[in-house]
Amino acid sequence: MKDTRAAAQPIITLEKVEKYYGDYYALRGITAEIRQGEFFSLLGPSGCGKTTLLRTIAGFEELSGGRLTIDGKDMKGVPANVRPTNMVFQSYAIFPHLTVAQNVGFGLRREPLSRAEKERKVIEALDMVGLKGYGARAAHALSGGQRQRVALARALILEPKVLLLDEPLSALDKKMREQMQMELRRLQRQVGITFILVTHDQEEALIMSDRIAVMFEGQIAQLDTPQMLYRRPVSRQVAEFIGVMNFLPAKATVTDATHIEVEAAGLGRAVIDPEQLPGGWHPGETQSVGIRPETMSILFPGETTDRRVATGVVEDRAYYGDMTYYEVRLDGVEKPMTISMKNLVGRPVLERGEQARVAWDARSLVLFA
Amino acid sequence: MKRSLHVYAVLYLAFLYAPIALLPVFAFNDGTVIAFPLRGFTFEWFRQLTEIPALHAAVLNSLTIAVASAVLATCLGILAARAATRFEFPGKKGIMGLIMLPLVLPEIIVAVSLLVVLLQLGLSLGAWTVILGHVLIATPFSIAILNSAFQGLDTSLEEAAIDLGETKLSSFRLITLPLVMPGIISSLLIAFTISLDEFIIAFFLTGTDPTLPVYLWGQLRFPQKLPVVMALGTILVVASVLLLTIAEYFRRRGAARTGQKDAGGFL
Amino acid sequence: MSDRSTGPRFGRSEAAQGYLLVATPLAYALLLLAVPLGAILLFSFWTQDYLTLDTTLTLKNYREAFTDPLYGELLLRSLLISAAVTAATVLTAFPIAYFVSFYVPPERKAMWIFLITIPFWTSYLIRVFLWKVILGYNGVFNTTLMGLGIIDEPLTFILYNVNAVVITLAHAYAPFAILPIFVALEKIDRTLLEAGRDLGEGYVMTFLRVTLPLAMPGVVAAVLIVFIPTIGDYVTPRLVGGPDGLMIANMIQTQFLKLNNAPMGAALAVLAMAMVGSVALIFIALTRRFLRAPR
Structure with a gap:
């Protein structure tokens, strides 16, 4: 798909990315560019490979074929802990034995910062996600929405080039989900970091994204803006998946x-x-x-x-x-x-x-x- | 229905606790015969405990064996439980089945089969052969405890740590280990208790230095020594209950930490 | 949900990591369990005359085991005692498991299970010995009954015979029977019972048609976990069994440590395991239809 609107720098390029387990193909040649600073969604039914693609970008899955670059660097052989990406997990993966502040500051352990600077950063990050003053709380006592905010703060504190979100809203109830959708959108504009969201909820993708890649069976069926996807779907499959x-x-x-x-x-x-x-x-x-x-x-x-x-x-x-x-x-x-x-x-x-x-x-x- | 079941449950508990409840009764009874009626109160049997060098040697021997068995069984348990809960591999069921087999195997079978091999290899029996056998029977219990500790662990926790810049090793140290630590402690205590109480394997494999249960077994034949055995038993029971309560405390804390619902029980 | 779960299952490196971890415990089990069990089997085909071991393969030990009525009687008695212990243990354990699962408030279940397991972890030797004290001629049981005037002279049929062995072993294996049944009962969706009653069944019929079949996997597990180890018990028959209450383990011990006839002991051990194994397999086959229900 060609989009003539913007010529923003690609932060991630995917070239014929493949992933297979034995003879099961999870990704069958994904080619796409994700632009600097955009809110990008991977949308599709369960089993379409969207989570696998996200985990491939994060470095939790190795490529079986093709090429992946982040910020111009080939990611082949680069492990997850040194990639300029951070992730918000579906289960949030909040460390239950640590406090909120320790969770948020977890990634700063290896940063060459003074203790005071680290503490300041943690406070800023908590403030940003609306959890001011929650630092000393035990993480396992938080509600679902609060856990998600902690997970966001924890990932954003490292100022990643790309933030990866794996179905972050699926565990929330409808009202909380709608509120978080707006907040995520606001947060993304505020920090200006590229967000990649995995979701199976077409409405959520339409509301939040600058661009959406609709995936079926390990392939991108259409990559476009929400308006174009809705008004000009390239296939009946895409048309049926998005709206009626x-x-x-x-x-x-x-x-x-x-x-x-x-x-x-x-x-x-x-x-x-x-x-x-x-x-x-x-x-x-x-x-x-x-x-x-x-x-x-x-x-x-x-x-x-x-x-x-x-x-x-x-x-x-x-x-x-x-x-x-x-x-x-x-x-x-x-x-x-x-x-x-x-x-x-x-x-x-x-x-x-x-x-x-x-x-x-x-x-x-x-x-x- | 509920009432009659409740009555039954209380009676059943009485049945379960009857032998243990009798221990202190005779341990403090001022009479050499273990039978009713009771005579009077005495500390004599506990005092006598302090004067038997053979007993002290047996206790020391048992403690050494129990500590070594607990550590080894827990190490093996960690490896097996981690493999079983975190990874899928062909033949997993069969492999885990073999490792868990001592759970149902009569101990005498384990004992004689080890004895046969050790003697054929010309190895002399001693504390280390008892340890070998105890590790074998304690490992399945360690695995059962550690399995639930590892199972309660969301795999994305470690991934999250790696995503935040840690290596595989440091994320295991910073995240997994603290979270399964209560399970590890509980496994150590249970394995220790099993080894300390185990008789048959020790009986067959102990060589010249008896363990505490083997020593006790020898004493049971002499009626005049029975009150002292009762005193010793009282101490053992108190120690076991104490250890178990600590183990249960750690198991529950572990469950609470990882946000599990407490289902109860060690098995 | 997410499509992650289909992922690592097939990964080659996943399997490799699993093998790497399980290698040590597996090696331990192979060297100290599988090899010795194989050795016992091999040994049972050898013969021993005092201290000289004859390694020619022969069925002599098995022939002796089948022809000498002493061995046959011991094996049969051990099997019957194991069966009796299993029946007694499982039948008395079921109501307890049922009570804890259905009538104890959830927050107190863990405490009940803890209470039930504690006696199991205290010295087995001393527990068995105390049963001797309880059931003896001047024991707690007899003196209490006489004190209450229920009996005039001590009952003698409760010690140094099979009854004492069954009671003592039922006590020893109680938690092994209660826990699997409890776990199975806990898994039962309570709305199924309401559905049963809603469909017109009474409490008893609901229990028989819904609860019991769903609890069967636990009952089967309890039967196996009690039955198999019981046959090899040594301490209980020795302490409370008297001459008529001895079991095969006592004979195995005698062969190994007293008569220096390890091959005969090995043959008896193999026979005992084969017997208990085949009974267990027949039992599993008979109850298989209950185990097919999805967990």
Whole structure:
């Protein structure tokens, strides 16, 4: 994927990185650049190799093939303890026999600093993560959120070039998780260090990241900004992993490089931009178009629009308070599609079995061909 | 249901403690026959304990053997428990099974098989042969204790230390060792207790210098010496209970440190 | 969860590190356990005449063991005593394990288990000897019963016979039976019992149909851990067994240390182990269907 926005220095380069255990391939040729100072996420379902990739960068796993550089230096044979990376572990790995301050200052043991300087650094680090005055506490008595802050302070105190975060929020409850997402983002901007986050939660990745690498089966399926990933997924797999997308059987014809025409079941004929074919043209593959639920709307009796209109029947609906999700089966289509509608004042809610007119735009289509 | 079970449990505990409870009764009884009715209170038997050189030699011999066995068994236990909890390797089940086998093997089998080999090799028996046997039977207990100590350890703790600049060795020293230390102490104490009490292996392999249980066994044949044996037994029981309480304390502290739930029990 | 767990399992260096660590304890077990056990087996095919050892392989010792009724009787008696001890120990231990697991509040369970294990760690020799004191003619048991006027003269059937051996050994192995059953009971999801009752079973039927089958792995472990070592017990039959309560270990000891017939002793040891081993295997085979349940 090419991104023309920024030419920031890459802090990490991965070239055809491979990792296998016996005949099990965990990473199958990962090539990517991670830029200085960005918030980068590795997103994918469990078993996709994202944690393995993170541990490879940290130095806990040796490469089976390919090349990894951090800050311009080849990391081959460089052990974890001398790499300019630090990690926040999924379990936080807080040393239970030490105090909070001893945990945070653990990595300073080998630094050529005076005792007073080390103490000052620990206090600063605790302050930064909002744990001012917690230094003397026993680490095993902390709550989940506090443990995570200690783990963050402990890793950041060494001023690493890259901070690695292995599903750091998965152990927290929903409310705490949302709060920590904002805090992590703020912290990252404040310290300016490159963060690499491993997560299986697509929403979390979208909220926090500058760029996201979506991984399936040891490979990067798409590396892009959150907006591009959401709006222009390169494959149905990526589209399904990130948010909800409806797929309709389609038939596409390419007349010339700038003019693509699709005939989608239930929607009809439309002309789309090449940008709406992010995955590229693969002759012979089954063709389909994807459309997100919120880009369509249901027209209520009497309502008019200058958008394109398709017709169908309401098969089911789910009322969520602020939203209503409709399952609408378009005429001539087998599977119903999901359409989400804001519950505005005065807007009626359609019942099952009612006829529905669906407004949509050609711009919202994504073609997979 | 609950009440009758509770009554049963108390009766069962009484059954378990009956022999031990009787020890001090006869140890302080002013009579040479170990039977009721009791005569009067005396410290005589404890005083006599201090006057038997053979007993003192046996105690010293037993203590030496117990300390050596405890240290060796715990070292072997650390290696095996670390391998079993931290690493996967082919044949692990079989290897661990062999090492743990003395747990179910009758001690007499261990004793005679060692005896046969030692005699065939022309080696003379002594304290060291008893140590060899005691290490063999104490190691499985050490492994059982240390396994739970190592198991409670999150592997990412060591990785975190390495990530923060420590080497493999120093992270073991700074993180793993302090966290499993209660388990190690508890293993030392248990192995020590096992060796101190063990009779059969010592009986077969001890050579000319008896251990304390072997000495005791010899005394049981002489009725007039039994009150002294009772006094000695009282001291032994008190010592064992003390050691076990300390071991249990360390085991629990270890569990608390690594944030485990306390399930109780040594086995 | 994370995909880390699939990782190191296949790593070659992981296995190497594991082997490196386990090498010393393994070497120790091989040299001082496997080799001696092999030696015993080999020895049992040799013969000894006073101090001269004849290393020609022969089945003479085994023939003698099977033809001399003394050995046969001792082996059979040892097996029966072990079985009786196992039955007595496990049956009396189960209610205790059940009580501690189901009725003792969680924070006091560790204390109960500790209380149960303490007697086990005190000198075995002295414990056995004290049973002799308790069960003897003028022992605690008889004098108490006579004092209470329940009996007129001391009971004699409780010492120097098989009964005394069974009681004493049941006492000695109690924690070995209680702990595995307790562990198995602790693993039972309590909602399963509620489900059992919810589905219309009474307390007794819930116990029989849910609790007991789930506790079976613990019971099987308890049976094995009591049964196997018991057959080799030496001290108890010697101190409280009398002439009719002696077991195979006493004969093994006699052969080795008194009669200087180590090969015969070795053969008896092999036979005892083979016997106990095959009974254990049959037992495991019979209870296998209970052990298949996932842990």
